[in-house]
Amino acid sequence: MSREKTGKIERYRVADGREFTVEDPFYLGSCDYCGWVGSTEEARGEDDDVICPKCFSSGADCGRVAEGAVLIETIDPN
Ligand SMILES: [Zn+2]
Numbered sequence: 001m002s003r004e005k006t007g008k009i010e011r012y013r014v015a016d017g018r019e020f021t022v023e024d025p026f027y028l029g030s031c032d033y034c035g036w037v038g039s040t041e042e043a044r045g046e047d048d049d050v051i052c053p054k055c056f057s058s059g060a061d062c063g064r065v066a067e068g069a070v071l072i073e074t075i076d077p078n
Contacts, residue, residue: 004025005023005024005025006023006024006025006078007023007024007076007077007078008023008024008074008075008076008077008078009021009022009023009024009074009075009076010022010023010024010027010028010071010073010074010075011071011072011073011074011075012028012066012069012070012071012072013069013070013072014030014037014065014066014068014069014070015065015068015069018037019072020037020038020039020069021039022038022039022040022041023039023041026039026040026041027039027040027061028040028066028069029043029050029060029061029062029063029066030060030063030064030065030066030067030069031052031054031055031057031059031060031063032057032059032063032064032065033052033055033057034052034054034055034057035065036052036053036054036055036060037063037065037066038053040060040061043060043061044056045058049061
């Protein structure tokens with residue numbers, strides 16, 4: 001993925017209490033196959049096919065954990 005960062009940061013909390021920080025334009029992704037959760041910056045592939053960095057399954061942009069995550073705060077320095 002090669003997109004420009006804007007400096008805007010979002011913090012999420014997932015169901016098990018872990019928190020994740022992602023920087024725009026990336027977003028929170030998760031993998032239903034191996035349990036990976038993190039910024040799509042770590043993942044491979046393009047917007048419509050996010051590949052899990054751990055098990056290389058596709059569809060890591062719309063895993064159950066990421067869909068259930070709660071946005072805690074947005075930090076926008078601009
Ligand atoms: Zn995976």
